[in-house]
Amino acid sequence: MDEIKFNDLGAQYHALKKEIDAGIADVIAGTHFISGPQIEQLEKELCAYTGRRYCVTCGNGTDALRMPLMAWGIQAGDAVFVPAFTFFASSEVVSLCGGTPVFVDSRTDTFDMDPEDLKKKIAAVKAEGKLIPRAVIAVDLFGQPAQFPEIEKIAAENGLKVLEDGAQGFGGRIGEKCACSFGDASATSFFPAKALGCYGDGGAVFTDDPELYKVLKSIRVHGKGSMKYENVRIGVNSRLDTLQAAILLPKLHAFDTENTHRIRAAQRYTDALKDKFQTPTVLPGYHSSFGYYTLRAADEAQRTRVMDALKTAGVPSIIYYPCPLHLQKVYAPLGYKPGDLPVAESLAKTVFSLPMHGYITDETIDYVCGVLQKA
Ligand SMILES: *Cc1c(COP(=O)(O)O)cnc(C)c1O
Numbered sequence: 001m002d003e004i005k006f007n008d009l010g011a012q013y014h015a016l017k018k019e020i021d022a023g024i025a026d027v028i029a030g031t032h033f034i035s036g037p038q039i040e041q042l043e044k045e046l047c048a049y050t051g052r053r054y055c056v057t058c059g060n061g062t063d064a065l066r067m068p069l070m071a072w073g074i075q076a077g078d079a080v081f082v083p084a085f086t087f088f089a090s091s092e093v094v095s096l097c098g099g100t101p102v103f104v105d106s107r108t109d110t111f112d113m114d115p116e117d118l119k120k121k122i123a124a125v126k127a128e129g130k131l132i133p134r135a136v137i138a139v140d141l142f143g144q145p146a147q148f149p150e151i152e153k154i155a156a157e158n159g160l161k162v163l164e165d166g167a168q169g170f171g172g173r174i175g176e177k178c179a180c181s182f183g184d185a186s187a188t189s190f191f192p193a194k195a196l197g198c199y200g201d202g203g204a205v206f207t208d209d210p211e212l213y214k215v216l217k218s219i220r221v222h223g224k225g226s227m228k229y230e231n232v233r234i235g236v237n238s239r240l241d242t243l244q245a246a247i248l249l250p251k252l253h254a255f256d257t258e259n260t261h262r263i264r265a266a267q268r269y270t271d272a273l274k275d276k277f278q279t280p281t282v283l284p285g286y287h288s289s290f291g292y293y294t295l296r297a298a299d300e301a302q303r304t305r306v307m308d309a310l311k312t313a314g315v316p317s318i319i320y321y322p323c324p325l326h327l328q329k330v331y332a333p334l335g336y337k338p339g340d341l342p343v344a345e346s347l348a349k350t351v352f353s354l355p356m357h358g359y360i361t362d363e364t365i366d367y368v369c370g371v372l373q374k375a
Contacts, residue, residue: 004355004364006316007193011359012258016250023246036242042249043204049252050180052206054213057245058220059238061167061189064203065137066093067236068163068185071215072135074099079131081121081160083113083146084324084344086139090165091325093137100131100334103326105341107147109281111294111351113138114343115150122158135161140169140179142280142320142353143195143262144288148174148182155183163187167203170196171259171289179289180206185216190240190248195262195291196255198244258358259289265360266290272369292320293356300349307352309375315368317352324348 005011013020027036043055058064074080076098082091084103091101102125105117118136125133136155138146148164155162162183166172169179170188180186188194190202205216215233218224223235266288270279278296282288297303303319310317324344326336338345354368 001363001367004315004368005357006318006353006355007357008359009192009197009357012251012254012357015359016254019250019253020247023249024243027243027246033242034239036245038242038245038249039240042240042245042252045249045252046180046204046206049255050178050186050206052181052186053208054210054216055204055206056213056216056220057202057204057240059203059236059240060201061187061191061194061203062089062093063236063238064167064187064189064205065089065163065165066096067205067216067219067238068161068187068207068212069093069097069099069135070219070235071212072161074134077132078134079125080134081118081136082325083137083139083141084326084341085111085321085347086141086165086325087167087321088325088328089167090137090139091331095330099134101325101331102131103324103336103341103344106343106347108343110141110144110147110283111347112141112144112146113151115147115154118151118154122154122160133158133160135163136183137163137165138183139165139167140172142288142292142294143168143172143290144280144282144286145169145172145174145179145182147283152183161185166206167191167194168291169289170194171255171291173287175285180204184209185212190244195259195289196248196251198247198251200241200244202240202244202248203238204240254358261358261360262290262356263288265356265365266293268362268365269293269354269369272366273372276373290356292353294320294351294353296347297350297352303350303352306372306375310368310371313367313371315355315371317354319348319352321351322348 164186167189223233
């Protein structure tokens with residue numbers, strides 16, 4: 001068997017080579033390397049796909065999270081509620097704005113933000129009276145949307161903005177409502193390893209709010225006003241390259257086919273592994289895009305043993321994420337200690353992710369499951 005890849009971008013390029021190469025050649029021939037016509041085309045198609053009114057592409061997923069926070073004026077003294085079990089960028093953007101991330105524990109089944117714990121953390125911040133609760137960032141972890149119906153309700157009761165971190169969520173749904181259409185704004189990433197990835201860094205912000213849309217477009221280009229050399233606010237320089245838009249367009253057109261393939265692959269993994277491991281839970285009415293297929297071992301020792309066996313058999317596996325954010329060194333001044341968010345801490349010790357992409361074969365899945373069964 002060929003080398004097993006965690007995410008096989010080569011197989012995807014092979015399948016879409018004609019369209020991608022033609023798109024790249026068009027951009028080079030047209031020389032609109034910044035804000036070329038492919039950008040507007042992509043933004044339109046992303047709106048149509050997600051069901052959002054407005055899309056603002058930008059330089060990366062981290063900026064896509066940061067720009068709405070800047071637009072809402074998140075600053076020192078503000079509390080933003082963020083899950084502890086996610087990629088660092090989800091809370092980093094709060095800190096970049098000067099705000100304070102307040103970490104929320106996870107559900108034990110989906111690993112997403114636990115709405116019950118969110119309520120507790122909001123009440124605690126209010127009772128302490130030091131920070132002003134301003135926003136919630138909920139993450140579509142591993143491809144499944146966070147529990148937005150519950151989270152949006154809690155946010156509304158407490159006057160908080162909701163920002164969907166859909167960096168891993170693109171292609172997921174709750175009922176017929178797509179990921180990147182939840183909350184006041186949504187952010188996604190086109191980092192190459194994401195379900196919809198480009199050939200470098202890229203991201204997008206989504207919203208239905210025309211006022212926010214206007215401000216986001218200004219923030220994207222140095223806080224510009226009605227023309228380029230009029231500056232009305234502090235912004236960033238975060239445009240998506242036209243080349244990346246040209247690469248994303250054919251990938252977006254192939255996305256549903258790849259998504260269906262990943263969902264079938266995930267089911268095949270689950271059928272083979274459900275008796276031995278905690279396999280992914282998809283809540284009733286929810287649909288995951290399975291950008292990642294993540295198992296939970298019984299304990300840290302079993303995870304080490306199993307990952308060693310996979311490595312010996314030539315199967316790459318990765319731990320997303322080995323350290324919950326409240327225990328990251330940089331956040332030591334916030335005063336969290338081990339035991340504060342027990343579910344997130346336990347997940348960091350037990351989860352591991354298996355090879356998953358839109359071109360994975362049944363043969364590969366069966367081989368990986370065979371190794372896991374024996375380990
Ligand atoms: C990848 C990721 C980001 C950041 O995206 P970049 O494009 O790398 O800046 C943010 N949040 C989550 C949950 C991610 O997985």
